[in-house]
Amino acid sequence: MVVVDDGILDSNRLDFFNSNGYLVLDSFAGPDEVQSMRLRMDQLLDQFDCSTRASIFSTTNQQQSTDDYFYESAENISFFFEEKAFDDEGNLKQPKKLSINKVGHALHEKDPVFKSFSSSKKVSGLLCSLGYRRPIAIQSMYIFKQPGIGGEVVPHQDNSFLYTNPPTCTGLWLALEDATLTNGCLWAIPGSHKRGLVRRFIRGENGVTFDKPFPSYDENDFVPIEVKSGSLVILHGDVIHRSSENKSSVSRHAYSLHVVDTDGCKWAEDNWIRRKVDPEPLYAS
Template identity: 30%
Template structure:
């Protein structure tokens, strides 16, 4: 796909799927590292469960939903932030200067609930709307095991959060997508494929309804390095006009004179999720 085609597809629909961007060997390394992280081999994270050494990787992973900021403890995940294929696409749809501020490793096992409808920019505000999610499929993602759902091209503004009453989702709130519901599509992708989506793009994932399939995915968030990042990590950090806990992956950082900080620490995602909500 040409640069112009990439840009047009992303701008028109708010997302882009690139099949086979990761090789089989790269995916195998991510899958092995996922087991290493959740079994504590990359360091203990608060809330990790003590388990017998002979327990299978699958049994370990069934105990968890996701970990935030795994790149802080895993050289394999940190290296994935710079993946050449990913960065090549990002420099086309964002610009030449790109930084990463977050990684998340999802291990949605059988029966686990999904994420409700949301827009990433609601949680991670940028000054220029350059936020881009990079969703890397470690396992095949299907409707049955809880793949992404996206509403292409809508909306162009931040929508109101409302109470969630669906058992499909773990979150306490969601977005009422009734006006756009007929346009929602499942994004089923094979292992190694990557979904890029804009910070304003409406997306969700449903419950994993299989009995024996995981839906493992590494999700990293990037933005233009030319923009400041006024993110307090959902209230976990002091308010700031420009969070400098970032990783430059392409081009130049015009704010390099500020230096960088190491403030975010890896944490386990709870089953019932309350990150940031306007619901009182």
């Protein structure tokens, strides 16, 4: 399956997405685009002084690990370490470039290379075919899934973290390396988006918390989404998805962009992201 240059989805692809809650588009980004994003991230990591302030990122302990650095990352390019990157004395066990979990959450605004892809004609065409009228890119992440220590991402729904009324979040997950069963590819429960939002991640005066307990899921319900570098995975905001630890010797780099609609939809004030300046829409229909 090869996506057309303008990103517009045909009826068969839309039907698959609406039925399953996810869709894979092979070769959405060409080798040159993938290489430019990877090289740019190498430059950003070279410039990052890991002796300065940074956080450890965890989805299994997210409430406790959320701090001001995390909140401020909504409008910055911020660096987050893997949980298993440090020894008992607090020293990195491997080089800096093999210790970072992710970089976020405003690459799509602050860096020209990632902004170019995020606001490209094909991304806009894709969103238009999904019915977006005034979309904004609200969050972006470069995810490393480091060899040997790449952390688990527990089952979740993107609308839990990026909520609008009505819900409108869509995740665009671009593989910058092959994602396989051994290095931590995505897994999703087909059709789970039809059951609605399970819980929300709410920011209050005393930090963040989930409004409901963590639900359990049958592992047999998940299907793997193995993709080649350059492939794009589209994720409905309510589809339940996850990824396992990367215990292999091969990394699994990806660029993730989350989009919400602002046409007739209200951004929830208790979302963890609170912007000082409203983002510009990618387009207005």
